[in-house]
């Protein structure tokens with residue numbers, strides 16, 4: 001097929017998956033915490049259960065004035081939201097939705113993933129710097145500090161998986177999890193649970209914690225911290241650009257949840273099902289896992305207070321990084337021994 | 339090229355580095371419109387990165403001139419004003435004022451009225467502390483305790499409204515008792531506005547719910563490691579500093595001073611009631627939080643006892659219909675949810691006070707801010723400010 | 736004091752918090768769909784003031800006692816035919832204007848309390864928000880209409 005045609009189709013399909021998924025997550029974020037707080041949550045938009053609330057919010061934001069403060073560095077300020085959104089949507093290029101359903105199966109998939117996901121922090125830093133607002137600046141700097149502290153454990157947690165699977169390609173990792181391998185031997189009865197959740201449980205916990213920090217969600221939402229910095233780097237944004245940030249946040253959540261499910265929960269894979277069926281069911285399976293992880297993220301967010309920036313740094317450098325190094329060591333040793 | 343002495347060269351390069359890395363102090367204007375200032379407090383903070391070097395609170399954005407207003411209003415009209423001072427515990431604000439006027443006129447409210455005053459004051463205390471229980475975790479980022487606390491607060495407010503007709507601003511106290519009649523007039527002249535039927539039982543039930551939500555809050559907030567990490571050892575006010583700055587109420591008791599006007603002076607019949615004064619040990623944010631939580635439980639205990647032993651009888655002592663207060667002066671203070679609140683009333687006779695001075699708890703509690711916020715981090719600034727639990731209406735009056 | 740600080744088990748506090756939120760997730764919400772469902776306010780709630788023009792004698796007490804002077808009253812005397820044949824003609828005060836500015840009113844209830852002729856009543860109705868501030872000035876007719884919403888006084892605790 002024509003290369004460009006294929007490209008366009010892939011882009012459209014990815015956007016067609018990511019953005020609705022983000023909207024669904026936004027809806028969950030509205031409705032579930034409401035019930036956790038004995039509230040009803042949205043109930044007007046779209047008739048039943050307020051299902052159209054995220055869309056209605058989007059429409060509302062579109063009508064708002066797009067403000068650019070006088071003190072802002074206007075070109076950077078205008079660009080920042082798109083950089084954030086790009087970073088998160090870019091991840092989906094390599095996420096496999098089925099054995100053959102992947103936009104591009106890169107051999108160095110994980111590298112690409114980690115590189116492009118830090119791009120969104122760059123956007124955050126741009127937003128914080130260019131807003132010309134002291135709160136935004138502090139927020140942006142916090143985001144940068146957080147990126148440095150949390151990118152490391154994130155990468156190191158993934159290294160364990162890479163050693164285990166002996167590949168850097170995401171499809172390879174899913175295959176490795178599907179091959180029911182347990183350090184060489186394979187007790188088949190165990191394989192109901194996606195294996196890396198068990199084998200790499202330390203890695204999974206570290207990855208989940210680090211991705212919460214990466215997404216700057218409570219308990220690690222210091223870059224936004226509305227009670228301290230009003231809204232952090234988002235303070236000056238309004239209208240469409242704010243929507244982009246908002247969407248970017250949730251698309252980021254979907255993308256990191258998708259990565260986590262691919263790396264640790266077996267991605268699109270289901271036990272006892274052939275490849276042909278997986279090509280059809282795969283996206284559904286993956287999305288279910290993504291929504292499950294998103295629910296956990298949301299649950300955590302609406303239960304916990306936020307840490308302080310220095311406590312976060314302590315946690316990253318003193319606990320998560322040593323733990324992930326130990327995890328790598330243990331994985332390597334076990335791999336060699338068996 | 340001249341050869342520099344190596345030591346000088348090192349010194350120079352050092353100097354260059356420190357010139358490059360010099361981060362000038364930034365002045366950060368926190369407020370008057372800021373999510374964590376509980377209204378319109380403005381803090382001018384000199385910050386170095388995230389560290390606050392000095393803070394100057396600027397108040398007065400909420401000044402409504404109540405002391406002046408009281409000089410041109412009758413005593414009855416002033417009661418309607420004073421419950422707006424600390425609007426989250428409206429009923430408790432009326433108590434010291436009416437008792438001061440009663441003192442000047444030398445009347446005493448009948449016992450039933452005093453019990454009603456006590457029950458409603460404690461309800462106001464619970465509702466005020468529940469607001470703290472909701473806003474304080476919110477300031478630290480946890481949004482869910484807010485709705486849990488508000489759910490129960492709503493019950494309390496509904497009870498207050500059922501008795502007084504007002505959720506926030508009851509205007510229920512009258513000189514010599516509580517509001518006696520729904521309206522004057524021929525047909526309903528005898529319609530005494532006593533407690534509505536079922537109130538006592540509803541109060542008992544509500545107290546059970548309040549105690550349950552206290553347990554929920556324990557699980558949700560008190561035991562939470564993140565919350566503890568943010569509050570334990572943060573914003574420590576030692577005992578002597580607390581006394582020096584004139585803190586009062588839970589803020590004082592958190593520093594280990596067990597002073598409570600409910601025990602020290604009996605302007606309401608607290609002497610017949612069995613309750614404790616919770617105190618803290620370290621005077622940090624966590625102590626201030628836990629003292630308030632314990633006070634909710636104690637207030638619930640007080641109400642449970644008071645509804646059991648409330649006597650029947652009249653609601654009003656005999657006072658003239660047109661209130662004329664004899665010349666004199668009186669100062670009456672009471673333990674408000676926020677701390678010590680007092681009114682100093684000077685009367686020259688007649689229907690309006692000559693002068694009213696309001697001693698409000700939040701204003702004095704706030705005076706510690708410049709000392710306590712020095713050299714704190716911005717997140718701690720928010721945590722400390724929230725833990726002092728002030729209301730800007732109470733600060734500016 | 737109750738609830739001493741250190742947790743016996745690491746992350747026990749976090750887990751307890753998660754349990755509370757999860758438990759609440761499956762409970763019924765306490766809020767209602769406001770415009771569709773409404774909560775009934777308590778009978779004593781001070782929502783809006785209703786005026787009984789028949790009972791009002793234009794004595795101006797309410798307007799005088801109102802702390803922010805938001806009641807506007809005008810009236811005139813009308814001569815009524817004598818009640819008995821041959822008696823003196825009675826003077827009767829009639830209202831020309833009775834407005835309450837709810838944008839100013841602070842719902843203190845003093846006017847209702849001081850009215851000596853039982854002409855003012857509280858009604859718990861509160862749904863009269865307006866788009867403009869001038870709409871908040873309720874005239875005599877509007878105030879009289881509220882009379883229908885005044886509830887019976889609640890029974891009292893013995």
Ligand code: SF4
Pocket residue numbers: 800801802803804805806835839840841842843844845846847
């Ligand atoms: S309720 Fe108070 S403020 Fe309102 S009209 Fe009556 S007296 Fe005036």
Ligand code: SF4
Pocket residue numbers: 790791792793794795796797798808849850851852853854855
């Ligand atoms: S106090 Fe009563 S009778 Fe007198 S003017 Fe007001 S409403 Fe009419």
